[in-house]
Amino acid sequence: MNTGVRIAVFAAALAATFGTAYGVGTGVGPVGAPVAPAHGDHAANGQAAKDRAAKEPGAPAAAGHAEHGQAAQGPAAGGLQVSEGGYTLSLESPRPAPGQGELRFSVKDSAGRPVTAFKTEHGKELHFIVASRDLTVYRHLHPVRGADGTWSTPVDLPAAGGYKAFADFTPAAEGAKGVTLGADLAVPGAYQPAELPPAARTAEVDGYQVALGGTLEPGKAGELKLTVAKDGKPVTDLEPYLGAYGHLVALRDGDLAYLHVHPNEGGPGPDVSFTATAPSAGTYRLFLDFQHGGTVRTAAFTVSVGGAAAPAPAQAPVQPSATPAGPPAAEGDGHAH
Incomplete structure (x- = not known):
């Protein structure tokens, strides 16, 4: 094989190699690019799957989000994004x-x-x-x-x-x-995380006793009923606070997902009821604000939802320094103007 023929063969091989590499690179995408389709592609992919299923009996239908390896859960939790x-x-x-x-x-x-x-x-x-x-x-x-x-x-x-x-x-x-x-x-300052209080159905604040009834379940609406008493006697003259006889917030331990629960009709006590749906299984901290005698007080509860295990330890300290840490705030001090 003369020199000219050898050069032609080498050039052809080189072009074939780069062409193959270009095809692979185009199919895989740049390094670090997501492999899974973006949310905007789900509709198109889902429709394509439905069309295929209509033409080909037995073909798989479009998979929903719950079929991507995650169980169906409740409504999206709030407060997780800035x-x-x-x-x-x-x-x-x-x-x-x-x-x-x-x-x-x-x-x-x-x-x-x-x-x-x-x-x-x-x-x-x-x-x-x-x-x-x-x-x-x-x-x-x-x-x-x-x-x-x-x-x-x-x-x-x-x-x-x-x-x-x-x-x-x-x-x-x-x-x-x-x-x-x-x-x-x-x-800033020296920080020692406190342990989450254990799950309990009763809470006490400023001489008031609050009992928690009902259940909080993942993905399923349920009624929570909180009963307020003082010195062992039912409180039947709760005062409206923020347009209702109680205001309830639930925070999920671990990521502090926020669940703002709306009150049901009723009042003025001793029962205050709410309809709530937990976004997932887990351990939650419930904070009930109620007003009586012109003062708003906060009762707090720890609740395990969906057979959740004991809560994990709190996060690591935030930039410790020589500043001494103060004691945890009393649960009854949760409201301020």
């Missing part, structure tokens, strides 16, 4: 000092502009909750909105550690749906 639905929770003070202080924040739209118009729900434009990562500190706050869309509220965070702030609101924009956003707070 941005959702075109809105973002922006904290101006993500590292507050321990003790008495002020939190400032805003809700921004997709253009980065502070939102200044909200629908009033349960007597407030926005419900703002702060809880410690170990779920021993709970604060239901009532911030004030400035004309520029900045909200501010006093807060008492007694101990160093990790906290999470939740903003629960519905924008006034036409067709807007309710949104719950969550953002992390870190209080």
Whole structure:
């Protein structure tokens, strides 16, 4: 084989090799690209599967999300994202000092502009909750909105550690749906996480006894009934608070998924009932705010849902320093104006 023929054969082989590599690279995609189809592709893939099933009896139908290796669960939990639905929770003070202080924040739209118009729900434009990562500190706050869309509220965070702030609101924009956003707070100092209180059906706060009845189940609506007594006698003159005789928030241990539960008709006590659906099995901390004698108090419960195992230890310390940690807040101190 002469030199010219050898060069031609080599060039042809080289072209074939690069052509094969290009085809493989195009089929697999760039390194780090997701292999699974994006959510936008599910409809097209599902329709294709349905069309195939219609033409080919016995062909598999489109798989839903529950068929991707995950069991069907309840409604999506709130508060797990700092941005959702075109809105973002922006904290101006993500590292507050321990003790008495002020939190400032805003809700921004997709253009980065502070939102200044909200629908009033349960007597407030926005419900703002702060809880410690170990779920021993709970604060239901009532911030004030400035004309520029900045909200501010006093807060008492007694101990160093990790906290999470939740903003629960519905924008006034036409067709807007309710949104719950969550953002992390870190209080500097030496931090020793507390153990989650054991599951119990009764709680006591400021001389009041609150009993929890009913069940919280994953993916299934159920009734929770809380019965309030004082000095062993039923309280039959509870006072309206946020448009009802009680306000209940549930937080899932581990990721602090937020479940804002709406009250049922009834009152003024001693029973306050709610309809709730847990987004998944797990251990939850329930916080009931109720008002009596002009004062709002908070009763807290630990509840295991769906045969959940004992809760895992709380998160690791947040940037420890020489600042001493304060004691966990009393559960009855969860409400502030």
